[in-house]
Amino acid sequence: MDAIQKELLEQVAGLHEMPAGAYNIRANGEAVARSTTAHIDIVTKTDKSGIDIVIKPGTKKESVHIPVVLSQSGLTEMVYNDFYIGDDCDVTIVAGCGIHNSGDQMSKHDGIHTFYIGKNSHVKYVEKHYGSGEGTGERIMNPETVVELQENSFMELETVQIRGVDSTRRSTRATLADGAKIIVTEKLMTHGKQYAETSFDVDLNGEGSSANVISRAVARDDSRQLFLAKINGNNRCVGHSECDAIIMDNAKISAVPEITANHLDAELIHEAAIGKIAGEQIVKLMTLGLTEAQAEAQIVNGFLK
Amino acid sequence: MLQLENLSFQVADESDSRKEIIKNLNLTIDNHRFIVITGPNGGGKSTLAKLIMGIEKPTGGRILFNGQDITELSITERAKCGISFAFQQPVRFKGIKVKDLITLAAGDALSTAGACEYLSKVGLCARDYINRDVDASLSGGELKRIEIATVLARNTALSVFDEPEAGIDLWSFNNLIKVFEDLHDIDSDRSLIIISHQERILNIADEIVVIADGQVKAQGRRENILPELLQDTGSCRFYQEVQ
Numbered sequence: 001m002d003a004i005q006k007e008l009l010e011q012v013a014g015l016h017e018m019p020a021g022a023y024n025i026r027a028n029g030e031a032v033a034r035s036t037t038a039h040i041d042i043v044t045k046t047d048k049s050g051i052d053i054v055i056k057p058g059t060k061k062e063s064v065h066i067p068v069v070l071s072q073s074g075l076t077e078m079v080y081n082d083f084y085i086g087d088d089c090d091v092t093i094v095a096g097c098g099i100h101n102s103g104d105q106m107s108k109h110d111g112i113h114t115f116y117i118g119k120n121s122h123v124k125y126v127e128k129h130y131g132s133g134e135g136t137g138e139r140i141m142n143p144e145t146v147v148e149l150q151e152n153s154f155m156e157l158e159t160v161q162i163r164g165v166d167s168t169r170r171s172t173r174a175t176l177a178d179g180a181k182i183i184v185t186e187k188l189m190t191h192g193k194q195y196a197e198t199s200f201d202v203d204l205n206g207e208g209s210s211a212n213v214i215s216r217a218v219a220r221d222d223s224r225q226l227f228l229a230k231i232n233g234n235n236r237c238v239g240h241s242e243c244d245a246i247i248m249d250n251a252k253i254s255a256v257p258e259i260t261a262n263h264l265d266a267e268l269i270h271e272a273a274i275g276k277i278a279g280e281q282i283v284k285l286m287t288l289g290l291t292e293a294q295a296e297a298q299i300v301n302g303f304l305k
Numbered sequence: 306m307l308q309l310e311n312l313s314f315q316v317a318d319e320s321d322s323r324k325e326i327i328k329n330l331n332l333t334i335d336n337h338r339f340i341v342i343t344g345p346n347g348g349g350k351s352t353l354a355k356l357i358m359g360i361e362k363p364t365g366g367r368i369l370f371n372g373q374d375i376t377e378l379s380i381t382e383r384a385k386c387g388i389s390f391a392f393q394q395p396v397r398f399k400g401i402k403v404k405d406l407i408t409l410a411a412g413d414a415l416s417t418a419g420a421c422e423y424l425s426k427v428g429l430c431a432r433d434y435i436n437r438d439v440d441a442s443l444s445g446g447e448l449k450r451i452e453i454a455t456v457l458a459r460n461t462a463l464s465v466f467d468e469p470e471a472g473i474d475l476w477s478f479n480n481l482i483k484v485f486e487d488l489h490d491i492d493s494d495r496s497l498i499i500i501s502h503q504e505r506i507l508n509i510a511d512e513i514v515v516i517a518d519g520q521v522k523a524q525g526r527r528e529n530i531l532p533e534l535l536q537d538t539g540s541c542r543f544y545q546e547v548q
Binding site: 216244278280281283284285286287288289290291292298299301302303304305 | 358360379380381384385389390392395396398399400401405406409410412455459
Protein backbone atom coordinates (compact mmCIF):
# COMPACT_ATOMS: atom_id res chain seq x y z
CA MET A 1 0.00 0.00 0.00
CA ASP A 2 1.15 3.54 -0.70
CA ALA A 3 1.21 6.50 1.70
CA ILE A 4 -2.24 7.76 0.65
CA GLN A 5 -3.80 4.35 1.22
CA LYS A 6 -2.09 4.08 4.61
CA GLU A 7 -3.44 7.50 5.60
CA LEU A 8 -6.96 6.45 4.58
CA LEU A 9 -6.57 3.27 6.58
CA GLU A 10 -5.60 5.21 9.65
CA GLN A 11 -8.58 7.55 9.25
CA VAL A 12 -11.21 4.85 8.83
CA ALA A 13 -9.88 2.06 11.01
CA GLY A 14 -7.33 3.72 13.29
CA LEU A 15 -4.71 1.34 11.93
CA HIS A 16 -1.02 2.20 11.72
CA GLU A 17 -0.02 -1.36 10.96
CA MET A 18 -1.64 -4.71 10.43
CA PRO A 19 -4.12 -5.29 13.25
CA ALA A 20 -4.16 -8.18 15.68
CA GLY A 21 -6.83 -10.80 15.05
CA ALA A 22 -8.65 -11.38 11.80
CA TYR A 23 -8.61 -8.83 9.01
CA ASN A 24 -9.23 -8.27 5.33
CA ILE A 25 -7.94 -5.08 3.76
CA ARG A 26 -9.29 -4.09 0.38
CA ALA A 27 -7.56 -1.41 -1.69
CA ASN A 28 -8.74 -0.24 -5.12
CA GLY A 29 -11.00 -3.22 -5.54
CA GLU A 30 -8.44 -5.90 -4.61
CA ALA A 31 -7.81 -7.74 -1.35
CA VAL A 32 -4.29 -6.71 -0.31
CA ALA A 33 -4.01 -8.44 3.03
CA ARG A 34 -5.94 -11.05 4.94
CA SER A 35 -5.56 -12.90 8.20
CA THR A 36 -7.81 -15.45 9.85
CA THR A 37 -7.78 -16.97 13.31
CA ALA A 38 -8.77 -20.33 14.79
CA HIS A 39 -12.27 -18.94 15.41
CA ILE A 40 -12.77 -16.44 12.61
CA ASP A 41 -12.63 -17.38 8.95
CA ILE A 42 -12.77 -15.01 5.97
CA VAL A 43 -13.73 -16.49 2.61
CA THR A 44 -13.89 -14.75 -0.76
CA LYS A 45 -17.28 -15.02 -2.43
CA THR A 46 -17.29 -16.86 -5.74
CA ASP A 47 -20.58 -15.59 -7.19
CA LYS A 48 -20.06 -11.85 -6.61
CA SER A 49 -17.61 -9.36 -5.17
CA GLY A 50 -17.19 -9.57 -1.42
CA ILE A 51 -16.39 -11.84 1.48
CA ASP A 52 -18.04 -14.08 4.05
CA ILE A 53 -16.88 -13.63 7.61
CA VAL A 54 -17.66 -16.69 9.67
CA ILE A 55 -17.30 -16.47 13.42
CA LYS A 56 -17.56 -19.74 15.35
CA PRO A 57 -19.96 -20.07 18.29
CA GLY A 58 -18.42 -19.11 21.61
CA THR A 59 -15.76 -16.77 20.16
CA LYS A 60 -14.98 -14.16 22.80
CA LYS A 61 -12.90 -10.99 22.89
CA GLU A 62 -11.77 -11.19 19.28
CA SER A 63 -11.87 -8.57 16.57
CA VAL A 64 -12.23 -8.39 12.80
CA HIS A 65 -11.05 -5.43 10.73
CA ILE A 66 -12.34 -5.11 7.17
CA PRO A 67 -11.46 -1.61 5.95
CA VAL A 68 -11.76 -0.54 2.33
CA VAL A 69 -9.67 2.18 0.72
CA LEU A 70 -9.96 3.70 -2.74
CA SER A 71 -7.30 5.99 -4.13
CA GLN A 72 -7.81 5.45 -7.86
CA SER A 73 -9.99 8.19 -9.32
CA GLY A 74 -12.98 6.91 -11.28
CA LEU A 75 -13.16 3.53 -9.57
CA THR A 76 -16.66 2.35 -8.68
CA GLU A 77 -17.41 -0.87 -6.86
CA MET A 78 -20.23 -2.79 -5.25
CA VAL A 79 -19.29 -5.18 -2.46
CA TYR A 80 -21.31 -7.78 -0.57
CA ASN A 81 -19.98 -8.76 2.85
CA ASP A 82 -21.87 -11.29 4.95
CA PHE A 83 -21.16 -11.88 8.62
CA TYR A 84 -22.20 -15.18 10.17
CA ILE A 85 -21.80 -14.84 13.91
CA GLY A 86 -22.46 -17.96 15.96
CA ASP A 87 -24.19 -18.21 19.32
CA ASP A 88 -22.56 -16.92 22.52
CA CYS A 89 -19.95 -14.72 20.84
CA ASP A 90 -18.50 -11.41 21.97
CA VAL A 91 -16.68 -9.71 19.10
CA THR A 92 -15.76 -6.31 17.70
CA ILE A 93 -15.96 -5.66 13.97
CA VAL A 94 -14.34 -2.56 12.49
CA ALA A 95 -15.29 -1.68 8.93
CA GLY A 96 -15.03 1.67 7.22
CA CYS A 97 -14.26 3.18 3.87
CA GLY A 98 -11.85 5.89 2.83
CA ILE A 99 -11.79 7.44 -0.64
CA HIS A 100 -8.99 9.68 -1.88
CA ASN A 101 -9.93 11.24 -5.18
CA SER A 102 -7.36 13.48 -6.82
CA GLY A 103 -8.89 13.21 -10.29
CA ASP A 104 -12.00 14.54 -11.98
CA GLN A 105 -13.93 11.28 -12.21
CA MET A 106 -16.39 10.00 -9.64
CA SER A 107 -15.13 7.40 -7.14
CA LYS A 108 -17.80 5.30 -5.54
CA HIS A 109 -18.00 2.49 -3.00
CA ASP A 110 -21.32 0.80 -2.37
CA GLY A 111 -21.48 -2.01 0.10
CA ILE A 112 -24.10 -4.28 1.58
CA HIS A 113 -23.16 -5.71 4.95
CA THR A 114 -25.46 -8.41 6.24
CA PHE A 115 -25.17 -9.64 9.81
CA TYR A 116 -26.64 -12.87 11.11
CA ILE A 117 -26.11 -12.65 14.84
CA GLY A 118 -26.58 -15.82 16.88
CA LYS A 119 -28.30 -16.25 20.23
CA ASN A 120 -26.79 -14.48 23.24
CA SER A 121 -24.05 -12.93 21.15
CA HIS A 122 -22.72 -9.40 21.52
CA VAL A 123 -21.35 -7.60 18.47
CA LYS A 124 -19.84 -4.15 18.43
CA TYR A 125 -19.69 -2.83 14.88
CA VAL A 126 -17.83 0.38 14.07
CA GLU A 127 -17.98 1.99 10.63
CA LYS A 128 -16.18 5.18 9.68
CA HIS A 129 -16.39 6.99 6.37
CA TYR A 130 -13.84 9.50 5.20
CA GLY A 131 -12.95 11.28 1.97
CA SER A 132 -9.94 13.30 0.90
CA GLY A 133 -8.17 14.50 -2.25
CA GLU A 134 -8.07 17.76 -4.12
CA GLY A 135 -9.73 16.46 -7.31
CA THR A 136 -13.10 17.59 -8.59
CA GLY A 137 -14.37 14.01 -8.92
CA GLU A 138 -17.08 13.16 -6.43
CA ARG A 139 -16.51 10.77 -3.53
CA ILE A 140 -19.61 8.70 -3.03
CA MET A 141 -20.44 5.97 -0.51
CA ASN A 142 -23.72 4.16 -0.15
CA PRO A 143 -23.54 1.67 2.68
CA GLU A 144 -26.39 -0.68 3.40
CA THR A 145 -26.48 -2.65 6.62
CA VAL A 146 -28.90 -5.48 7.24
CA VAL A 147 -29.03 -7.05 10.68
CA GLU A 148 -30.85 -10.14 11.95
CA LEU A 149 -30.61 -10.40 15.69
CA GLN A 150 -31.55 -13.75 17.22
CA GLU A 151 -32.79 -14.34 20.77
CA ASN A 152 -31.05 -12.28 23.47
CA SER A 153 -28.34 -11.01 21.15
CA PHE A 154 -27.05 -7.46 21.32
CA MET A 155 -25.54 -5.21 18.67
CA GLU A 156 -23.88 -1.84 19.16
CA LEU A 157 -23.57 -0.07 15.84
CA GLU A 158 -21.45 3.08 15.64
CA THR A 159 -21.19 5.05 12.44
CA VAL A 160 -19.06 8.12 11.89
CA GLN A 161 -18.79 10.36 8.82
CA ILE A 162 -17.05 13.63 9.54
CA ARG A 163 -15.56 14.88 6.32
CA GLY A 164 -14.91 14.50 2.66
CA VAL A 165 -17.82 12.36 1.47
CA ASP A 166 -19.76 14.22 -1.23
CA SER A 167 -22.80 12.04 -1.28
CA THR A 168 -23.97 9.23 0.92
CA ARG A 169 -27.14 7.21 1.28
CA ARG A 170 -26.93 5.06 4.35
CA SER A 171 -29.58 2.48 4.97
CA THR A 172 -29.76 0.29 8.06
CA ARG A 173 -32.43 -2.35 8.55
CA ALA A 174 -32.71 -4.55 11.61
CA THR A 175 -35.07 -7.27 12.79
CA LEU A 176 -34.98 -8.33 16.41
CA ALA A 177 -36.09 -11.58 18.02
CA ASP A 178 -37.09 -12.11 21.68
CA GLY A 179 -34.86 -10.27 24.13
CA ALA A 180 -32.62 -8.85 21.40
CA LYS A 181 -31.27 -5.33 21.64
CA ILE A 182 -29.70 -2.83 19.26
CA ILE A 183 -28.10 0.53 19.99
CA VAL A 184 -27.21 2.69 17.01
CA THR A 185 -25.03 5.78 17.41
CA GLU A 186 -24.55 7.96 14.36
CA LYS A 187 -22.23 10.97 14.10
CA LEU A 188 -22.40 12.94 10.93
CA MET A 189 -21.00 16.21 9.68
CA THR A 190 -21.50 17.53 6.16
CA HIS A 191 -19.93 20.56 4.53
CA GLY A 192 -19.57 22.17 1.11
CA LYS A 193 -22.30 20.93 -1.20
CA GLN A 194 -22.48 17.46 0.33
CA TYR A 195 -25.62 15.42 0.67
CA ALA A 196 -26.18 12.76 3.31
CA GLU A 197 -29.21 10.63 3.83
CA THR A 198 -29.51 8.09 6.60
CA SER A 199 -32.44 5.81 7.14
CA PHE A 200 -33.03 3.36 9.94
CA ASP A 201 -35.74 0.77 9.76
CA VAL A 202 -36.10 -1.39 12.83
CA ASP A 203 -38.63 -4.17 13.38
CA LEU A 204 -39.01 -5.07 17.01
CA ASN A 205 -40.56 -8.49 16.47
CA GLY A 206 -39.47 -10.26 19.63
CA GLU A 207 -40.93 -10.05 23.12
CA GLY A 208 -38.72 -7.85 25.29
CA SER A 209 -36.69 -6.56 22.35
CA SER A 210 -35.38 -3.01 22.33
CA ALA A 211 -33.86 -0.43 19.99
CA ASN A 212 -32.20 2.89 20.63
CA VAL A 213 -31.20 4.99 17.60
CA ILE A 214 -29.22 8.13 18.44
CA SER A 215 -28.05 10.54 15.77
CA ARG A 216 -25.93 13.65 16.27
CA ALA A 217 -25.45 15.67 13.11
CA VAL A 218 -23.93 18.96 12.01
CA ALA A 219 -24.65 20.45 8.57
CA ARG A 220 -22.58 23.42 7.44
CA ASP A 221 -22.03 25.48 4.26
CA ASP A 222 -24.55 24.49 1.56
CA SER A 223 -24.86 20.84 2.59
CA ARG A 224 -28.10 18.94 3.00
CA GLN A 225 -29.10 16.09 5.29
CA LEU A 226 -32.10 13.84 5.57
CA PHE A 227 -32.60 11.65 8.63
CA LEU A 228 -35.27 8.94 8.57
CA ALA A 229 -35.88 6.66 11.53
CA LYS A 230 -38.66 4.13 11.44
CA ILE A 231 -39.30 1.86 14.40
CA ASN A 232 -42.07 -0.73 14.34
CA GLY A 233 -43.10 -2.23 17.66
CA ASN A 234 -44.59 -5.61 16.84
CA ASN A 235 -44.46 -7.14 20.33
CA ARG A 236 -43.88 -6.10 23.93
CA CYS A 237 -40.82 -3.95 23.28
CA VAL A 238 -39.12 -0.61 23.86
CA GLY A 239 -38.01 1.68 21.02
CA HIS A 240 -36.45 5.12 21.06
CA SER A 241 -35.04 7.31 18.32
CA GLU A 242 -33.35 10.65 18.73
CA CYS A 243 -32.03 13.05 16.12
CA ASP A 244 -30.18 16.06 17.41
CA ALA A 245 -28.81 18.36 14.74
CA ILE A 246 -26.92 21.65 14.50
CA ILE A 247 -27.57 23.68 11.39
CA MET A 248 -25.03 26.27 10.18
CA ASP A 249 -24.56 28.66 7.26
CA ASN A 250 -26.94 27.82 4.36
CA ALA A 251 -27.40 24.15 5.17
CA LYS A 252 -30.71 22.28 5.16
CA ILE A 253 -31.69 19.42 7.45
CA SER A 254 -34.81 17.28 7.55
CA ALA A 255 -35.56 14.80 10.32
CA VAL A 256 -38.42 12.38 9.82
CA PRO A 257 -38.92 10.09 12.77
CA GLU A 258 -41.66 7.49 12.49
CA ILE A 259 -42.86 5.09 15.14
CA THR A 260 -45.56 2.49 14.71
CA ALA A 261 -47.02 0.38 17.50
CA ASN A 262 -48.60 -2.85 16.30
CA HIS A 263 -48.85 -4.26 19.81
CA LEU A 264 -50.50 -2.97 22.99
CA ASP A 265 -47.29 -3.26 25.00
CA ALA A 266 -44.99 -1.54 22.55
CA GLU A 267 -43.43 1.54 24.16
CA LEU A 268 -42.05 3.86 21.49
CA ILE A 269 -40.59 7.34 21.71
CA HIS A 270 -39.08 9.63 19.13
CA GLU A 271 -37.27 12.91 19.60
CA ALA A 272 -35.92 15.24 16.96
CA ALA A 273 -34.39 18.67 17.42
CA ILE A 274 -32.70 20.93 14.87
CA GLY A 275 -31.24 24.31 15.70
CA LYS A 276 -28.30 26.61 15.26
CA ILE A 277 -25.55 26.96 17.85
CA ALA A 278 -26.94 29.05 20.70
CA GLY A 279 -25.37 32.52 20.68
CA GLU A 280 -24.99 32.41 24.45
CA GLN A 281 -22.80 29.28 24.18
CA ILE A 282 -20.41 31.16 21.91
CA VAL A 283 -20.45 34.19 24.22
CA LYS A 284 -19.64 32.04 27.26
CA LEU A 285 -16.61 30.50 25.54
CA MET A 286 -15.49 33.94 24.36
CA THR A 287 -15.50 35.13 27.98
CA LEU A 288 -13.01 32.31 28.61
CA GLY A 289 -10.70 33.84 25.97
CA LEU A 290 -11.66 31.83 22.86
CA THR A 291 -12.28 33.63 19.57
CA GLU A 292 -15.68 33.23 17.96
CA ALA A 293 -14.29 30.68 15.47
CA GLN A 294 -12.55 28.70 18.22
CA ALA A 295 -15.74 28.73 20.29
CA GLU A 296 -17.76 27.43 17.35
CA ALA A 297 -15.22 24.66 16.68
CA GLN A 298 -15.20 23.67 20.35
CA ILE A 299 -19.00 23.42 20.42
CA VAL A 300 -19.18 21.37 17.21
CA ASN A 301 -16.35 19.03 18.27
CA GLY A 302 -17.94 18.47 21.64
CA PHE A 303 -21.32 17.80 20.06
CA LEU A 304 -19.87 15.15 17.74
CA LYS A 305 -17.45 13.65 20.25
CA MET B 306 -8.28 49.51 37.56
CA LEU B 307 -11.62 50.13 35.87
CA GLN B 308 -13.06 53.46 34.82
CA LEU B 309 -16.45 53.95 33.25
CA GLU B 310 -16.71 57.40 31.73
CA ASN B 311 -20.06 58.87 30.69
CA LEU B 312 -21.22 55.39 29.81
CA SER B 313 -24.58 55.15 28.05
CA PHE B 314 -26.56 52.27 26.67
CA GLN B 315 -29.77 52.73 24.72
CA VAL B 316 -32.09 50.19 23.16
CA ALA B 317 -35.04 50.61 20.84
CA ASP B 318 -38.28 49.78 22.65
CA GLU B 319 -41.54 48.46 21.17
CA SER B 320 -42.66 51.82 19.82
CA ASP B 321 -39.19 52.18 18.28
CA SER B 322 -38.27 55.08 20.50
CA ARG B 323 -34.95 54.94 22.34
CA LYS B 324 -34.89 53.72 25.90
CA GLU B 325 -31.90 54.52 28.05
CA ILE B 326 -30.83 51.61 30.23
CA ILE B 327 -27.56 53.24 31.34
CA LYS B 328 -27.41 57.03 31.45
CA ASN B 329 -24.09 58.88 31.39
CA LEU B 330 -22.76 56.69 34.14
CA ASN B 331 -19.41 57.38 35.77
CA LEU B 332 -17.74 54.89 38.04
CA THR B 333 -14.14 54.21 39.09
CA ILE B 334 -13.03 50.97 40.66
CA ASP B 335 -9.57 50.79 42.21
CA ASN B 336 -7.26 47.82 42.57
CA HIS B 337 -7.92 45.29 45.31
CA ARG B 338 -11.52 46.26 45.79
CA PHE B 339 -14.48 44.10 46.64
CA ILE B 340 -17.42 45.98 45.13
CA VAL B 341 -21.03 44.94 45.38
CA ILE B 342 -23.38 46.62 42.93
CA THR B 343 -26.95 46.60 44.12
CA GLY B 344 -30.20 48.35 43.31
CA PRO B 345 -33.76 47.67 42.23
CA ASN B 346 -34.67 45.21 39.49
CA GLY B 347 -34.55 46.81 36.07
CA GLY B 348 -32.15 49.49 37.28
CA GLY B 349 -29.37 48.51 34.83
CA LYS B 350 -27.05 46.41 37.02
CA SER B 351 -26.79 43.35 34.76
CA THR B 352 -26.50 45.57 31.68
CA LEU B 353 -23.60 47.36 33.31
CA ALA B 354 -21.87 44.02 34.01
CA LYS B 355 -22.35 43.01 30.37
CA LEU B 356 -20.96 46.34 29.16
CA ILE B 357 -17.82 45.75 31.24
CA MET B 358 -17.32 42.27 29.70
CA GLY B 359 -18.16 43.49 26.17
CA ILE B 360 -21.26 41.33 25.81
CA GLU B 361 -23.13 44.56 25.13
CA LYS B 362 -21.53 47.55 23.42
CA PRO B 363 -22.21 51.02 24.88
CA THR B 364 -23.93 53.63 22.75
CA GLY B 365 -21.82 56.34 24.37
CA GLY B 366 -18.87 56.85 26.69
CA ARG B 367 -15.65 54.95 27.34
CA ILE B 368 -14.42 52.01 29.37
CA LEU B 369 -10.81 52.05 30.57
CA PHE B 370 -9.14 49.00 32.05
CA ASN B 371 -5.73 49.56 33.63
CA GLY B 372 -5.48 52.78 31.63
CA GLN B 373 -6.25 51.12 28.28
CA ASP B 374 -9.38 52.12 26.36
CA ILE B 375 -11.20 48.80 25.89
CA THR B 376 -14.51 50.27 24.64
CA GLU B 377 -14.06 48.81 21.15
CA LEU B 378 -12.46 45.52 22.22
CA SER B 379 -14.32 42.24 21.70
CA ILE B 380 -15.31 39.87 24.50
CA THR B 381 -12.31 37.66 23.66
CA GLU B 382 -9.88 40.56 23.79
CA ARG B 383 -11.25 41.75 27.12
CA ALA B 384 -11.01 38.21 28.48
CA LYS B 385 -7.35 38.16 27.43
CA CYS B 386 -6.79 41.56 29.07
CA GLY B 387 -7.81 40.03 32.39
CA ILE B 388 -11.57 40.31 32.84
CA SER B 389 -13.71 37.30 33.71
CA PHE B 390 -17.47 36.98 33.99
CA ALA B 391 -19.87 34.63 35.76
CA PHE B 392 -23.28 34.55 34.11
CA GLN B 393 -26.49 34.90 36.06
CA GLN B 394 -27.95 32.06 34.03
CA PRO B 395 -25.09 29.80 32.93
CA VAL B 396 -25.46 28.05 29.58
CA ARG B 397 -25.46 24.32 28.99
CA PHE B 398 -23.44 22.46 26.37
CA LYS B 399 -24.02 19.04 24.85
CA GLY B 400 -20.77 17.12 24.74
CA ILE B 401 -18.57 19.54 26.71
CA LYS B 402 -17.45 18.09 30.00
CA VAL B 403 -16.99 19.98 33.26
CA LYS B 404 -13.25 19.32 32.99
CA ASP B 405 -13.17 20.67 29.41
CA LEU B 406 -14.84 23.91 30.46
CA ILE B 407 -12.53 24.44 33.44
CA THR B 408 -9.48 23.62 31.29
CA LEU B 409 -10.58 26.15 28.65
CA ALA B 410 -11.04 28.69 31.44
CA ALA B 411 -7.57 28.00 32.87
CA GLY B 412 -6.21 28.62 29.36
CA ASP B 413 -3.62 25.85 29.35
CA ALA B 414 -3.30 22.15 30.05
CA LEU B 415 -4.77 21.53 33.44
CA SER B 416 -4.31 18.32 35.37
CA THR B 417 -7.38 16.53 36.65
CA ALA B 418 -6.18 17.35 40.17
CA GLY B 419 -6.00 21.05 39.23
CA ALA B 420 -9.53 21.04 37.83
CA CYS B 421 -10.76 19.18 40.91
CA GLU B 422 -9.36 21.86 43.17
CA TYR B 423 -11.57 24.52 41.59
CA LEU B 424 -14.62 22.28 41.93
CA SER B 425 -13.86 21.57 45.60
CA LYS B 426 -13.68 25.32 46.24
CA VAL B 427 -17.26 25.74 45.06
CA GLY B 428 -18.40 22.79 47.18
CA LEU B 429 -18.71 20.13 44.49
CA CYS B 430 -17.24 16.67 45.02
CA ALA B 431 -14.85 16.75 42.08
CA ARG B 432 -14.88 13.00 41.43
CA ASP B 433 -18.64 13.07 40.80
CA TYR B 434 -18.57 16.00 38.40
CA ILE B 435 -15.28 16.19 36.53
CA ASN B 436 -16.36 13.89 33.68
CA ARG B 437 -19.98 14.94 33.47
CA ASP B 438 -21.31 16.90 30.54
CA VAL B 439 -22.28 20.52 31.23
CA ASP B 440 -25.78 19.71 29.97
CA ALA B 441 -29.37 19.40 31.13
CA SER B 442 -28.44 16.57 33.53
CA LEU B 443 -27.02 19.19 35.93
CA SER B 444 -29.33 21.09 38.26
CA GLY B 445 -29.45 24.88 38.21
CA GLY B 446 -27.45 25.07 41.45
CA GLU B 447 -24.77 22.66 40.22
CA LEU B 448 -24.44 24.62 37.00
CA LYS B 449 -24.13 27.86 38.92
CA ARG B 450 -21.29 26.50 41.03
CA ILE B 451 -19.48 25.19 37.94
CA GLU B 452 -19.87 28.66 36.42
CA ILE B 453 -18.16 30.16 39.46
CA ALA B 454 -15.40 27.51 39.25
CA THR B 455 -14.66 28.61 35.65
CA VAL B 456 -14.13 32.17 36.88
CA LEU B 457 -11.80 30.93 39.64
CA ALA B 458 -9.85 28.96 37.03
CA ARG B 459 -9.45 32.08 34.88
CA ASN B 460 -7.54 33.77 37.68
CA THR B 461 -7.98 37.29 36.28
CA ALA B 462 -7.33 40.75 37.70
CA LEU B 463 -11.01 41.63 37.52
CA SER B 464 -13.85 39.15 38.09
CA VAL B 465 -17.46 40.13 37.52
CA PHE B 466 -20.23 37.97 39.02
CA ASP B 467 -23.82 38.60 37.98
CA GLU B 468 -26.09 37.54 40.85
CA PRO B 469 -23.98 34.57 41.93
CA GLU B 470 -26.37 33.69 44.75
CA ALA B 471 -29.37 33.00 42.49
CA GLY B 472 -30.20 29.29 42.68
CA ILE B 473 -27.60 28.55 45.38
CA ASP B 474 -28.88 26.73 48.47
CA LEU B 475 -28.16 27.80 52.02
CA TRP B 476 -25.29 25.37 52.63
CA SER B 477 -23.55 26.44 49.45
CA PHE B 478 -24.14 30.03 50.32
CA ASN B 479 -21.66 29.93 53.21
CA ASN B 480 -19.24 28.29 50.82
CA LEU B 481 -19.84 31.01 48.26
CA ILE B 482 -19.07 33.76 50.76
CA LYS B 483 -15.79 32.02 51.55
CA VAL B 484 -14.95 31.75 47.84
CA PHE B 485 -15.33 35.51 47.46
CA GLU B 486 -13.36 36.27 50.62
CA ASP B 487 -10.53 33.98 49.52
CA LEU B 488 -10.51 35.47 46.05
CA HIS B 489 -10.24 38.93 47.55
CA ASP B 490 -7.41 37.91 49.88
CA ILE B 491 -5.16 36.25 47.29
CA ASP B 492 -3.17 39.25 46.13
CA SER B 493 -3.19 42.97 46.35
CA ASP B 494 -4.31 43.90 42.84
CA ARG B 495 -7.31 41.72 42.19
CA SER B 496 -10.77 43.30 42.23
CA LEU B 497 -14.21 41.73 42.33
CA ILE B 498 -17.48 43.19 41.17
CA ILE B 499 -20.53 41.32 42.36
CA ILE B 500 -24.04 42.18 41.32
CA SER B 501 -26.22 41.16 44.25
CA HIS B 502 -29.32 41.85 46.27
CA GLN B 503 -28.15 39.70 49.17
CA GLU B 504 -27.46 41.40 52.47
CA ARG B 505 -24.87 38.77 53.40
CA ILE B 506 -22.89 39.57 50.28
CA LEU B 507 -23.32 43.30 50.84
CA ASN B 508 -21.92 42.63 54.32
CA ILE B 509 -18.54 41.48 53.06
CA ALA B 510 -18.04 44.24 50.48
CA ASP B 511 -15.44 47.00 50.80
CA GLU B 512 -17.59 49.27 48.75
CA ILE B 513 -21.24 49.34 47.74
CA VAL B 514 -22.53 50.97 44.58
CA VAL B 515 -26.26 51.55 44.29
CA ILE B 516 -27.54 51.69 40.74
CA ALA B 517 -31.08 52.71 39.91
CA ASP B 518 -32.61 54.11 36.78
CA GLY B 519 -29.34 53.63 34.89
CA GLN B 520 -27.32 55.87 37.17
CA VAL B 521 -25.12 55.64 40.25
CA LYS B 522 -27.35 56.73 43.11
CA ALA B 523 -24.81 56.13 45.84
CA GLN B 524 -21.25 54.86 46.15
CA GLY B 525 -19.10 54.52 49.21
CA ARG B 526 -17.66 52.29 51.87
CA ARG B 527 -19.92 49.55 53.12
CA GLU B 528 -20.14 50.97 56.63
CA ASN B 529 -21.49 54.22 55.22
CA ILE B 530 -23.86 52.87 52.57
CA LEU B 531 -25.28 49.70 54.11
CA PRO B 532 -26.96 51.27 57.18
CA GLU B 533 -28.58 53.79 54.90
CA LEU B 534 -29.89 51.03 52.63
CA LEU B 535 -31.20 49.03 55.57
CA GLN B 536 -32.94 52.03 57.09
CA ASP B 537 -34.56 53.18 53.93
CA THR B 538 -37.04 50.32 53.78
CA GLY B 539 -39.57 52.33 51.84
CA SER B 540 -37.57 52.66 48.68
CA CYS B 541 -34.81 50.10 49.13
CA ARG B 542 -36.55 46.89 50.08
CA PHE B 543 -34.78 45.11 47.24
CA TYR B 544 -31.82 44.08 49.38
CA GLN B 545 -34.00 42.09 51.75
CA GLU B 546 -36.26 40.45 49.21
CA VAL B 547 -34.21 37.29 48.92
CA GLN B 548 -33.76 36.77 52.64
